[in-house]
Amino acid sequence: MQSRTVARELALLMLGQVSDRASAGGGGAAAPAADQALDALLLQALTTLSQHVREALDQAATELQEAQQQLLDSELQDEGSAEQLPKVRQHLQDGLAHAEQGLNRLSASLELPRLLMLSDQEEIRRAAVDRARAVLRSRSDLDQRLDAVMEGWRLTRLPRIDRDILRLAAVEIEQFQTPAAVACNEAVELANRYSDEQGRRMINGVLRRFTSAPAQR
Structure with missing residues (x-):
């Protein structure tokens, strides 16, 4: 580990x-x-x-x-x-x-x-x-940008643990220079431990769209 x-x-x-x-x-x-x-x-x-x-x-x-x-x-x-x-x-x-x-x-x-x-x-x-x-420090900005890539859903409707997993993955990519694929995989691993199957799939999809957004390229 x-x-x-x-x-x-x-x-x-x-x-x-x-x-x-x-x-x-x-x-x-x-x-x-x-x-x-x-x-x-x-x-x-x-x-x-x-x-x-x-x-x-x-x-x-x-x-x-x-x-x-x-x-x-x-x-x-x-x-x-x-x-x-x-x-x-x-x-x-x-x-x-x-x-x-x-x-x-x-x-x-x-x-x-x-x-x-x-x-x-x-x-x-x-x-x-x-x-x-x-x-x-950047939670408000993170939430706005994560919310922008949600499809038919709002970030505030996700369970708290899922929101925090998404936020952590975003700062890993943007502030700690973790490769996007690695950050996404590690976020899914956290979801496997602390969330459920629906949360895991939601987190995976949101992060894929987040990392593919023009501002993240």
């Missing part, structure tokens, strides 16, 4: 601690936070990340327990009768689905402790603060 990837994820969690009301209401960007305030946001972000690790592991355990129960139910239903076969098949399918979800969640969770360890490095912490500051 590259240091920029860790810094960007921490920056995303930092932004989630800041009110989005000014931007959503069209009243201009929030005043840039002082370094001391940003450092406090960073500590809150680390706490949030630690909680996310615990919750992800708990959810993985729950999914695997549910899978075990479904497989047990399939055995109890299997009495050799043809009438029971649909129930047995359904329990098996449910059990395998829960097992797959649990294993996928567990696999994703195993990366989080490493992220926590890397986030203790001063270079990564400073990079996270720099990215959060960049978004806060």
